[in-house]
Amino acid sequence: MTDLEAVKEGTRGMWSRGDYGRLAARIESAAREVVDGCAISAGQVVLDVAAGNGNAAVLAAREGAAVTASDLTPAMVELGRARTEGEGLDVEWTVADAEELPFEDERFDCATSVFGAMFAPRPDVVARELFRVVRPGNTVGMANWTPEGFNGRFFALGNRYAPPPPEDVPRPTDWGCEEIVRERFADLAGSILVEPRFVRWSFADAGEASRFFEETAGPSATLAEMLDDESRGRLREEFAELVDQFNSATDGSVEVDAEYLLVVARRRG
Numbered sequence: 001m002t003d004l005e006a007v008k009e010g011t012r013g014m015w016s017r018g019d020y021g022r023l024a025a026r027i028e029s030a031a032r033e034v035v036d037g038c039a040i041s042a043g044q045v046v047l048d049v050a051a052g053n054g055n056a057a058v059l060a061a062r063e064g065a066a067v068t069a070s071d072l073t074p075a076m077v078e079l080g081r082a083r084t085e086g087e088g089l090d091v092e093w094t095v096a097d098a099e100e101l102p103f104e105d106e107r108f109d110c111a112t113s114v115f116g117a118m119f120a121p122r123p124d125v126v127a128r129e130l131f132r133v134v135r136p137g138n139t140v141g142m143a144n145w146t147p148e149g150f151n152g153r154f155f156a157l158g159n160r161y162a163p164p165p166p167e168d169v170p171r172p173t174d175w176g177c178e179e180i181v182r183e184r185f186a187d188l189a190g191s192i193l194v195e196p197r198f199v200r201w202s203f204a205d206a207g208e209a210s211r212f213f214e215e216t217a218g219p220s221a222t223l224a225e226m227l228d229d230e231s232r233g234r235l236r237e238e239f240a241e242l243v244d245q246f247n248s249a250t251d252g253s254v255e256v257d258a259e260y261l262l263v264v265a266r267r268r269g
């Protein structure tokens with residue numbers, strides 16, 4: 001049996017590294033899709049789960065929703081709180097595990113999670129929690145990287161250089177597979193809309209892309225620090241090959257469309 005507390009301690013450690021705000025700025029379009037897909041509007045009571053520094057929380061608050069944002073990593077919550085205070089937005093921040101949300105049943109009109117809850121180790125527990133806290137008939141919205149898309153392949157590449165993940169923990173990108181999402185939500189949702197979407201990564205070249213992720217994404221920063229020079233060099237080469245496979249630019253720059261699944265589900269009435 002996997003020590004889940006150790007897994008989560010590792011998650012907190014990883015996501016405490018890296019200049020996350022720069023990464024968040026580049027994936028904000030996915031938060032926009034989730035907020036629009038869930039039709040978040042003024043007066044609604046909204047929870048953003050695994051909120052990071054609050055991309056979806058900020059957009060929901062700008063719509064006039066009453067927003068609570070939660071994340072497992074205290075450093076992320078601090079970052080998010082500073083961001084929303086800086087923008088003069090009234091968002092309530094809480095450190096919380098997506099598998100154990102500290103909120104009463106049916107408190108929210110909508111729960112969102114953008115590239116967040118997908119990283120919790122027990123997907124069925126997460127699914128139950130997301131639906132428990134929204135009212136019947138109301139929405140759960142997610143954005144999840146697909147396994148075959150650029151980011152899914154990037155994670156799989158990193159996993160070949162990192163210590164092997166626990167065998168009994170499903171890969172996060174299973175949340176990017178339509179059939180699996182439908183299965184996980186089958187007893188919880190009355191309706192489920194699932195659509196592919198893309199985040200575009202634009203960089204001057206593959207080297208800049210590699211440096212960007214190592215500087216901003218906690219898990220990439222952690223892995224780069226952990227590896228010796230030779231392994232780090234090989235990982236960077238393999239990353240450049242992966243970029244090549246997805247790159248639509250022909251002038252040496254990088255234009256990669258990274259696929260994710262937009263999920264909007266309505267809780268059974």
Ligand SMILES: C[S@@+](CC[C@H](N)C(=O)[O-])C[C@H]1O[C@@H](n2cnc3c(N)ncnc32)[C@H](O)[C@@H]1O
Nearest residue numbers: 015050051052072073097098114115116119120
């Ligand atoms: C890629 S970031 C996404 C953050 C944000 N939703 C966004 O759109 O920028 C992943 C986040 O998931 C959080 N996370 C991972 N496992 C979690 C869990 N079990 N419960 C809550 N948050 C978790 C991490 O701390 C991190 O902030």
